[in-house]
Amino acid sequence: MKRKVTLKQIAKELDVSISTVSKALRNSLEISEDTREKVQAFAKLYNYRPNNIALSLKNRKTKTIGVIIPEIVHNFFSKVIRGIELVANAQGYNVIVGLSNESFDKEVLNMEMLANGSIDGFILSISKETLLQQDYHHFNETISQGMPIVMFDRVITDINCDKVIVDDFEGSKKAVNHLISKGCKSIGLVTTKDYVSVGRLRTQGYIEAIEDQGVDLNSDLILKVDDKNVSEEHLESLEKQIEQLFESNPKMDGVFAVNELYALMAMKIARKRGLKIPEDIRFIGFTDGVLSRHATPSLTTVSQHAQKMGEKAAKLLIDRLDNDEDEEHFETIIIETELIERNSTE
Amino acid sequence: MKRKVTLKQIAKELDVSISTVSKALRNSLEISEDTREKVQAFAKLYNYRPNNIALSLKNRKTKTIGVIIPEIVHNFFSKVIRGIELVANAQGYNVIVGLSNESFDKEVLNMEMLANGSIDGFILSISKETLLQQDYHHFNETISQGMPIVMFDRVITDINCDKVIVDDFEGSKKAVNHLISKGCKSIGLVTTKDYVSVGRLRTQGYIEAIEDQGVDLNSDLILKVDDKNVSEEHLESLEKQIEQLFESNPKMDGVFAVNELYALMAMKIARKRGLKIPEDIRFIGFTDGVLSRHATPSLTTVSQHAQKMGEKAAKLLIDRLDNDEDEEHFETIIIETELIERNSTE
DNA sequence: AATTTTTGCGAAAACGTTTTCGTGTTAACA
DNA sequence: TGTTAACACGAAAACGTTTTCGCAAAAATT
Numbered sequence: 001m002k003r004k005v006t007l008k009q010i011a012k013e014l015d016v017s018i019s020t021v022s023k024a025l026r027n028s029l030e031i032s033e034d035t036r037e038k039v040q041a042f043a044k045l046y047n048y049r050p051n052n053i054a055l056s057l058k059n060r061k062t063k064t065i066g067v068i069i070p071e072i073v074h075n076f077f078s079k080v081i082r083g084i085e086l087v088a089n090a091q092g093y094n095v096i097v098g099l100s101n102e103s104f105d106k107e108v109l110n111m112e113m114l115a116n117g118s119i120d121g122f123i124l125s126i127s128k129e130t131l132l133q134q135d136y137h138h139f140n141e142t143i144s145q146g147m148p149i150v151m152f153d154r155v156i157t158d159i160n161c162d163k164v165i166v167d168d169f170e171g172s173k174k175a176v177n178h179l180i181s182k183g184c185k186s187i188g189l190v191t192t193k194d195y196v197s198v199g200r201l202r203t204q205g206y207i208e209a210i211e212d213q214g215v216d217l218n219s220d221l222i223l224k225v226d227d228k229n230v231s232e233e234h235l236e237s238l239e240k241q242i243e244q245l246f247e248s249n250p251k252m253d254g255v256f257a258v259n260e261l262y263a264l265m266a267m268k269i270a271r272k273r274g275l276k277i278p279e280d281i282r283f284i285g286f287t288d289g290v291l292s293r294h295a296t297p298s299l300t301t302v303s304q305h306a307q308k309m310g311e312k313a314a315k316l317l318i319d320r321l322d323n324d325e326d327e328e329h330f331e332t333i334i335i336e337t338e339l340i341e342r343n344s345t346e
Numbered sequence: 347m348k349r350k351v352t353l354k355q356i357a358k359e360l361d362v363s364i365s366t367v368s369k370a371l372r373n374s375l376e377i378s379e380d381t382r383e384k385v386q387a388f389a390k391l392y393n394y395r396p397n398n399i400a401l402s403l404k405n406r407k408t409k410t411i412g413v414i415i416p417e418i419v420h421n422f423f424s425k426v427i428r429g430i431e432l433v434a435n436a437q438g439y440n441v442i443v444g445l446s447n448e449s450f451d452k453e454v455l456n457m458e459m460l461a462n463g464s465i466d467g468f469i470l471s472i473s474k475e476t477l478l479q480q481d482y483h484h485f486n487e488t489i490s491q492g493m494p495i496v497m498f499d500r501v502i503t504d505i506n507c508d509k510v511i512v513d514d515f516e517g518s519k520k521a522v523n524h525l526i527s528k529g530c531k532s533i534g535l536v537t538t539k540d541y542v543s544v545g546r547l548r549t550q551g552y553i554e555a556i557e558d559q560g561v562d563l564n565s566d567l568i569l570k571v572d573d574k575n576v577s578e579e580h581l582e583s584l585e586k587q588i589e590q591l592f593e594s595n596p597k598m599d600g601v602f603a604v605n606e607l608y609a610l611m612a613m614k615i616a617r618k619r620g621l622k623i624p625e626d627i628r629f630i631g632f633t634d635g636v637l638s639r640h641a642t643p644s645l646t647t648v649s650q651h652a653q654k655m656g657e658k659a660a661k662l663l664i665d666r667l668d669n670d671e672d673e674e675h676f677e678t679i680i681i682e683t684e685l686i687e688r689n690s691t692e
Numbered sequence: 693a694a695t696t697t698t699t700g701c702g703a704a705a706a707c708g709t710t711t712t713c714g715t716g717t718t719a720a721c722a
Numbered sequence: 723t724g725t726t727a728a729c730a731c732g733a734a735a736a737c738g739t740t741t742t743c744g745c746a747a748a749a750a751t752t
Contacts, residue, residue, distance in 0.1 A: 051463040054738035117397040400708035
């Protein structure tokens with residue numbers, strides 16, 4: 001087991017100084033061609049590679065991006081990571097991933113763990129608990145220490161940083177309008193509680209689309225899912241709530257859901273009640289993931305272009321890191337949504 | 347913007363030496379209570395945190411694990427990462443993620459990028475291209491430089507390192523036997539080409555289960571999917587191949603597929619051909635992901651316990667890193683599979 | 693031959709820590 | 723009072739780089 005070779009060892013072996021070795025390897029003109037070749041040959045032979053940690057310390061930058069997301073087993077977030085990775089790697093950056101698991105404490109902990117020199121900047125999406133508690137001190141502290149943050153998807157408007165968001169409002173409006181254009185008269189909404197900003201915006205999009213029709217809003221048609229007892233494994237509570245929605249609205253002929261799972265669950269219940277999709281009732285979900293594509297019938301969705309979000313976020317961060325100019329000017333990029341029509345709306 | 351405070355700055359401010367500050371903060375007995383309190387108070391005020399990079403350089407360990415996977419937008423791999431993260435974080439380790447994208451070059455590149463000091467060890471699953479080319483020099487080099495590797499799922503037996511694998515053979519046998527016990531007489535197999543080791547093992551499990559019945563193997567029932575033209579977006583080629591399988595085997599009354607997608611696609615085609623699931627034909631897939639759970643009908647699967655794999659892999663690596671004893675003894679952990687019965691087999 | 697210029701290299705500092713060892717001061721002892 | 727022990731702290735080295743500066747020898751110029 002040959003340990004990694006260092007400049008010092010090469011220097012000793014060739015009986016020159018460390019500086020000479022360093023310069024020779026970087027093709028400095030100060031070094032004679034003779035020594036240069038000798039050093040480079042030796043280095044190649046022993047497969048010398050400069051130690052990244054030493055470089056990081058010296059340069060006071062790590063060429064590493066910290067990413068904090070609420071959950072990784074989630075098509076949307078993993079697609080975002082793929083986007084981040086893609087552009088980060090192309091620019092010689094590494095990506096270090098932290099999972100908050102939707103918990104405030106883990107979010108803070110993870111950020112503290114990374115903020116002490118391990119990374120140059122953050123890309124993150126805020127955990128539900130943080131959004132609920134509205135405690136944002138960790139973001140502000142990180143920023144005030146000179147470490148840039150880029151937020152995506154779940155963001156907070158009054159924090160000074162770059163942001164990449166989806167046009168949730170328009171996307172949702174587009175979806176509901178599509179249902180209307182297909183002839184739906186009574187459109188249900190399955191959404192989240194309002195503290196999740198994206199859920200709130202999607203709800204607003206729904207409301208505006210309905211009201212634009214000159215119809216009165218029927219709040220019975222809106223279900224704000226209480227996901228306290230809902231987990232990947234336990235969907236009974238979710239199922240009950242959606243069933244209730246159908247029960248209260250027997251004439252419902254369209255459903256817009258703010259995520260794939262809600263939409264699929266709603267379709268399942270509709271089928272159970274003997275409704276034909278899309279003849280009797282149509283469905284649209286938000287977030288274009290693997291579930292929508294392979295559901296039966298396949299689900300019409302609002303695509304968020306998750307990978308693109310990741311790419312944009314990474315670009316924003318790296319631009320700021322590489323040219324540390326324009327310190328005080330922050331950007332918010334809005335990713336346009338796209339309605340992908342599948343069988344659930346015929 | 348207050349930059350991060352260092353020992354040096356604290357020392358200067360309090361007019362003591364750097365060593366004193368360092369010792370005071372670590373509660374060394376050498377330091378008088380007076381100075382200790384003074385230093386600690388000051389450090390707290392300025393929110394001092396030791397610089398990780400400096401520590402890494404000094405200790406020659408980074409407390410960071412490098413993970414290389416072929417693809418992150420994949421339920422199985424993201425679950426593994428979640429498992430890795432879970433135990434890594436609990437042990438004070440960070441996780442840095444690299445995606446090979448199933449490409450040999452990117453795998454090598456990513457490993458080189460990380461191997462130069464950025465991490466203490468690797469956890470990885472090998473890319474398809476690497477498996478195809480059978481060029482494993484980068485693994486051997488990394489190992490010979492003293493950096494431990496733990497391979498999971500897609501592994502190579504004759505490389506000296508810890509491994510975590512699924513009992514693909516038994517899992518697949520279990521699945522086929524289940525189909526048989528349900529009365530299936532003509533069971534099709536949708537698998538991958540043989541160079542993917544897990545695919546090959548699953549195929550072998552199928553074969554043995556069939557032959558255990560004393561029935562002759564009918565190779566027409568085995569489809570080794572050529573996924574050259576198959577991508578997430580383009581499934582037509584896959585669809586054609588599976589259709590062909592049905593065409594050649596009109597009496598097929600059971601299908602075992604080595605992943606979720608193949609199974610779902612097969613179910614879809616069966617439905618299209620007017621077959622009732624599970625009455626006319628039953629299905630089992632490998633890999634328990636979100637697709638299986640929410641398919642209609644929900645798909646019986648062989649669960650690999652992906653998260654557990656990640657946890658085991660991380661534990662294996664961290665154990666080796668923290669007690670650098672037993673250098674030469676490597677373990678292979680086999681994760682038992684579990685048959686999760688859902689509606690596709692009644 | 694005396695000066696200046698060029699060439700080739702090394703010493704040392706810096707990045708931020710921790711730790712070993714040395715040393716001066718005070719307290720305890722004979 | 724002189725010796726030893728305990729105490730409190732600082733200097734310096736080390737981790738592996740890069741870079742600035744200084745300096746000797748060789749080459750070029752007067």
